[in-house]
Amino acid sequence: MNNYDVVVIGAGPGGYISAIRCAQLGFSTACVDNGMGVDNKPALGGTCLNTGCIPSKALLDSSHHYAFISKQAADHGINVSGVKLDIHKMINRKNRIVQKLTRGIAGLFKKNKVDWLQGQGTLLGNDKVKVTPAGEEAGEEYTVSARHIIIATGSIPARFSFAAVDQNRIVDSTGALVFKEVPKRLGVIGAGVIGLELGSVWSRMGSKVTILEALDDFLAPVDRQIAAASEKLLARQGLDIRLGARVTGTGVNSREVGVSFEQGGSKQQLNFDKLIVAVGRSPNIAGLGAEEAGLELNENGSIKVDEYCATNLPNVHAIGDVVRGPMLAHKAAEEGVMVAERLAGQKSEINLDLVPWVIYTWPEIAWVGKTEAELEEAGVSFRAGVFPFAASGRALAAGDSDGMVKILSDADTDQVLGVHVLGPNASELVAEAVLAMEFDGTSEDIARTIHAHPTLAEAMHEAALANDGRALHI
Ligand code: FAD
């Protein structure tokens, strides 16, 4: 039996980052993973690299270029004719990017001397892991021992009893990344982060997309002003978003999929060529042997941990999507680094209140900290500064001037409490806000910081000025 200082179970962004950091800190480290790549062979990287963040962004970017060429290029004085989609090539490009990155992690494991143990990891108490190899060349199962175990088994698409995923007519997010042709009529259940991203991809490529969302509010966790503006822009792009529409059943035949839903007290039905089920994700503890090992779980099936990701079992930590908190790759990765460093005796911590969120629609939505509604509910008095991209020279030059930056700060101390961006490259712009908030910065700090001209980031500067009623360009 091999003995390791640390055995990590799961090689998504939580697990692989944690394993590399453990190895950097001098621990002998192994990472057990049962993930399969786009070629159906073992691949590192988890959901994020294989079926999540990266492939979805590759298709978002490809579809964005197509939409630009088809709809906006003429505005720039560029007339293009004979534009044709080659879905096969687009999907292959996405697969190549995924493989380059997943193989890159294998290279990083080699460089850092992390042992990649292919197969399913099952806890045997708090100091042993059984590895059951999978795939074509699967060998015998074996056991490794560990002074510390880090569980990073991630999450899987939430299942919905009325819409059985067959990855043909009814698909989950994984199936929606490999369509062989553009569906003419595409239904999406759930107007959350994943439903909106994948709905946008296929809408830009020509699908007539209808999104059915049970809640009455569009993007309930998002700042109301930003959500309302985004809803209008997405409707303008042709997304048919039906709020208060609770799906109750589906029926598949050889030609289409029928979806029954209730809206405003009436029962309705729509037919689609494909249906994406995007109703959230569930923590993944399948095959982990969590209960047998005595691991305490939360009501939703996630592993119970404290602020430092320690479980109830001594020497066992859990990180990423399989524990509480936002199911985001960067949150998983930072938890992985924190646990590794604490095992090495460092005092690392992370602030879950300052995890940035991004929704990759176009314009993108990104935010950090509190919304206006949350501050009102908490009885905090605050000031808001809003600057529209319509007044940004750089945004106008790019032909991308929808949206705004909004900075909320404490009315007494001016400390930044929340920053909300709807606009081009919002995912990049929000980083400045996260940094300002990490340093307990004020909106005055952002207002006094010199921003290059002409840039989209100037909108952040102007929103900070607007927070004090002294914006210069509105
Ligand atoms: P995962 O990435 O899920 O990895 C877990 C790994 O553990 C997998 O390889 C799994 O096979 C393996 N495993 C599970 N059980 C066992 C076991 N018993 N033994 C061995 N191995 C096991 N997040 C963002 O931050 N930005 C985005 O843009 C973004 N886009 C997304 C788009 C889509 C379509 C989807 C589905 C998700 C997206 N996410 C995004 C979410 C992101 O993918 C997850 O938050 C992230 O992957 C979680 O990382 P993790 O390490 O916790 O788990």
Ligand code: AMP
């Ligand atoms: P997210 O958790 O961000 O992936 O979003 C999932 C979305 O699916 C949420 O907004 C839910 O309200 C929505 N949802 C869940 N069940 C249903 C249903 N039966 N019909 C329509 N929408 C649903």
